[in-house]
Amino acid sequence: MAIRVLALDLERTLISDANNANPRPGLSEFLAFCLARFERVVLFTTVEEADARSALDHLVECGHVPAELVDPLGYVPWVGEHKDLAFIVGAAPEEVLFVDDDAGWIRPDQRDRWVAIEPWDGGADRELVRVQHVLAERLAIDNRV
Template sequence: MKSYVLALDLEGTLISNAMSQIPWPGLAGFLNRCAELFPRIVMFTPLSRKNGSGRSRAYWWTRASPPPWFAEVEYITWQGETKNLRFVPGVHPHQVLPVDDFEKYVHLGQEAQWLQIEHFDHPYSSADTGLANMLNTLAARI
């Protein structure tokens, strides 16, 4: 089995957005299953580890209740208009699988790596299956 790095987006992918910060239903289970499937998980988001749009990360952290190991997840600092997978240290871009809801952030030439998740948006349903669907996609990909 080929070893990939999973690069997760935050807004619209794991939570609604930086303002409302509503977690997807089943987020903790999703993250734990990802940790079983991938030896390395990184966050590829413009929001810093410490804050997002002036609000404390603790706010979404409390609402989302991610697994304890997620507190140590690596954040990838990026610049420019796209999420160039070359910013992930120690691996070649073809070893990174970015999960993101927004095609605009996919770097030119890296489209084959991108796994599009549906955008988590209003109305927020507790029956939403977006993360479960993505787990199926990830399992099939690796």
């Protein structure tokens, strides 16, 4: 199955935390890359949807990220011990890649779908650039299969 969906964690992956919503360096470029290369990009986070949307709205209001990069992001509601890719409506787990900073949330049988990112709490950082290259490689491999 082709990779169609990208699931993104929010806190310490894209932003510092939902309360402060400081954008990780390179966030706009990263989201633009993701939206151009995946059919869908969704947030898969422990943060409730209203709080996640509020944090994203704050990024837009402060001029950190254009609205056209935030508006298309879907949200995955979920419950349980793990962020199960089966919760993503309209996609099989094999069609999803998942970027998250915390291995503890990843189902052990879905670790092959996980792209690890170093947790971020502020400061200089190039992780989104590195992860973008990893995603591009995974998509290239997927297209050759």
